[in-house]
Amino acid sequence: MLNVIETISASPVLTTLRAAIQAAQWEERFSRQGLITVFAPTNEAFAKLPQGSLQEVFQHLPQVQEMLAYHFIEGAMLVAEITKYASLQTFQGKNVGIAVNNGIKVNQANVISADIACENGIIHILDAVLTMPNRKFTVA
Numbered sequence: 001m002l003n004v005i006e007t008i009s010a011s012p013v014l015t016t017l018r019a020a021i022q023a024a025q026w027e028e029r030f031s032r033q034g035l036i037t038v039f040a041p042t043n044e045a046f047a048k049l050p051q052g053s054l055q056e057v058f059q060h061l062p063q064v065q066e067m068l069a070y071h072f073i074e075g076a077m078l079v080a081e082i083t084k085y086a087s088l089q090t091f092q093g094k095n096v097g098i099a100v101n102n103g104i105k106v107n108q109a110n111v112i113s114a115d116i117a118c119e120n121g122i123i124h125i126l127d128a129v130l131t132m133p134n135r136k137f138t139v140a
Contacts, residue, residue: 003119004038005031013125016046016054023058024065035076036121039096039106041129049129066092070130076121079104079114094132106130 005027008014017040021027030036046054057063069092082088083104087095096107104111109128116123 001117001119003031004036004121004123007116007118007123008038008040013042013044014040016043017041020046020054020058020064020068024061024068026065026068030072030120032120034120035074037073037075037077037082038121038123039071039073039109039111039126039130040123041071041109041126042112045109045126045128067129070094070096070132078122079111079124082124092132096130 002010005021008018008021021030030038057067070090072091073088073096074091077088082098083100085098087097089095097105099105104114104124106124106126107128107130109126109130111124112127113125116125
């Protein structure tokens with residue numbers, strides 16, 4: 001079984017997430033991290049962001065790490081477990097909201113593929129990038 005980073009790297013729809021992990025210098029961290037759950041935006045999700053904002057964030061290590069940390073939670077959680085909660089705390093320290101209504105939502109994003117098992121966790125693929133409340137995606 002592949003670890004989280006290997007699974008993301010093997011997916012043609014997660015290449016932008018892979019680039020973000022590389023920009024954050026977190027490949028080794030999440031290859032060996034204890035059990036984690038990843039809310040993984042697709043390439044199309046990243047493409048919905050304002051033009052140029054992602055490239056700007058990639059150039060600033062603290063910002064790309066903060067953006068990514070909002071997509072990771074501790075523990076390997078299947079959808080059946082996630083949906084028991086109204087919110088979950090991310091590695092970034094802020095919570096993401098969980099809703100079940102015509103599918104599963106994490107904040108504003110829909111879970112479009114769930115429960116992808118990895119050696120060190122679970123990946124849930126999203127149709128949008130998670131943005132923290134009261135935060136713009138661009139660097140000031």
